[in-house]
Amino acid sequence: MLKIEGVHTFYGNIEALKGIDMEVNEGEIVTLIGANGAGKTTLLMTCCGSPQATKGRILFEGNDISRMPTHEICQLGIQQSPEGRRIFPRMSVYENLQMGACTQDPKHFDSDLEMVFDLFPRLKERISQRAGTMSGGEQQMLAIGRALMGRPRLLLLDEPSLGLAPLVVKQIFETIEKINRENKVTVFLVEQNAFHALKLAHRGYVMVNGNITMSGGGAELLANPEVRAAYLEGGH
Numbered sequence: 237m238l239k240i241e242g243v244h245t246f247y248g249n250i251e252a253l254k255g256i257d258m259e260v261n262e263g264e265i266v267t268l269i270g271a272n273g274a275g276k277t278t279l280l281m282t283c284c285g286s287p288q289a290t291k292g293r294i295l296f297e298g299n300d301i302s303r304m305p306t307h308e309i310c311q312l313g314i315q316q317s318p319e320g321r322r323i324f325p326r327m328s329v330y331e332n333l334q335m336g337a338c339t340q341d342p343k344h345f346d347s348d349l350e351m352v353f354d355l356f357p358r359l360k361e362r363i364s365q366r367a368g369t370m371s372g373g374e375q376q377m378l379a380i381g382r383a384l385m386g387r388p389r390l391l392l393l394d395e396p397s398l399g400l401a402p403l404v405v406k407q408i409f410e411t412i413e414k415i416n417r418e419n420k421v422t423v424f425l426v427e428q429n430a431f432h433a434l435k436l437a438h439r440g441y442v443m444v445n446g447n448i449t450m451s452g453g454g455a456e457l458l459a460n461p462e463v464r465a466a467y468l469e470g471g472h
């Protein structure tokens with residue numbers, strides 16, 4: 237579904253991605269783990285066209301999206317829930333979800349809203365609340381819900397567990413699994429919480445300093461001593 241071939245991305249003269257090859261197959265949850273500054277967010281952003289890859293190409297369902305503007309990439313069926321959530325804090329929950337649907341045919345709006353409320357009943361309870369006044373976990377649910385309103389076939393999630401309490405992290409990961417299994421959305425997940433993220437994943441990749449250094453099944457990477465030593469605190 238998503239094929240990343242020899243992708244290099246620069247910020248000025250900083251080479252953040254140094255020739256990335258990887259792929260996400262339809263129906264999978266694929267996790268990318270790596271330390272701070274490894275380039276994980278840059279890879280997700282590059283898949284969405286901002287910044288654009290300087291070398292290499294990215295194919296989505298056979299279309300070369302590497303030089304495409306972000307809104308066209310969204311229309312093809314890729315949506316992102318960004319790092320730090322980036323919800324619109326002064327808007328209500330409902331208005332945030334409306335924003336997520338803005339590229340879509342309005343005829344889908346009501347049923348898509350129900351789908352999001354089924355996944356995150358808390359958002360329905362908070363429908364009129366200003367998004368910026370909600371808890372971190374609720375804001376994360378909203379960021380994922382907003383992305384789903386854009387009807388993705390491929391959902392890119394950047395650190396959905398960031399700053400959340402363990403119980404909330406568990407709920408968010410269970411919902412991600414449900415979105416993949418029941419709503420049939422393919423998921424590409426970037427995480428520092430390697431334990432949860434690899435447990436959930438069909439396959440995973442490890443990124444170090446702008447390069448992919450390891451790949452394998454989620455369970456295989458979880459069991460790998462190098463991965464455990466580097467990314468799983470206390471051999472969790």
Ligand SMILES: Nc1ncnc2c1ncn2[C@@H]1O[C@H](COP(=O)(O)OP(=O)(O)OP(=O)(O)O)[C@@H](O)[C@H]1O
Binds near residue numbers: 271
């Ligand atoms: N807008 C930018 N301008 C210049 N350099 C940047 C910019 N964004 C990221 N970088 C640099 O690119 C490299 C990769 O950063 P990136 O945010 O992709 O890493 P990451 O793996 O997502 O890290 P984290 O887990 O901390 O979010 C880092 O060296 C970072 O300092």
